[in-house]
Amino acid sequence: MLATALEFAPGTTDDCKRLVTQLFREPGAVLGAYRAARRQFQTGDLVLVTAQHDGSGFEAMPRAHYVARLRQGLGPNGTKLLAALGVAHESAHKVASLPWDSDALWLIINRRDDLPVMVVLFAAPYATGADAREPTILS
DSSP states (O other): OEEEEEEEOTTOOHHHHHHHHHHOSOTHHHHHHHHHHHHHHTOSOEEEEEETTEEEEEEEEEHHHHHHHHHHHHOGGGHHHHHHOGGGTOOHHHHTTOOTTSOEEEEEEEETTEEEEEEEEEEEEEEOSSOOOSOEEEO
16 A cells, blocks of 8 residues: 655755644644645645744745745845755755656744745655555655
């Protein structure tokens, strides 16, 4: 039997991995939100945005829309910061070296008093002997 895991793209720090796994005890919600957004927006180049203090919901949008919103929010002096953010330049598929038909996404976790955490996750099937009901997040 096959199950689905959400894996972190190479280069994800241990601190980011810990935050994501603590925040999302049921990662099936992450994958479900991504797949619903993929159908809605007719693209896989997506960002899911959530808040660290409340990981119960997502705001999904195309990555280009998120980058435009960031650019507007940062103002004229934010160009240097935006240039340093991977989300502004590469799709999650490119970061994870996956084809476009794969499930790969940028997960943005907004924090109250700090910069957002930006993580690339991708779905990966794995063999299991048990009946797996929910995806898992692997580190």
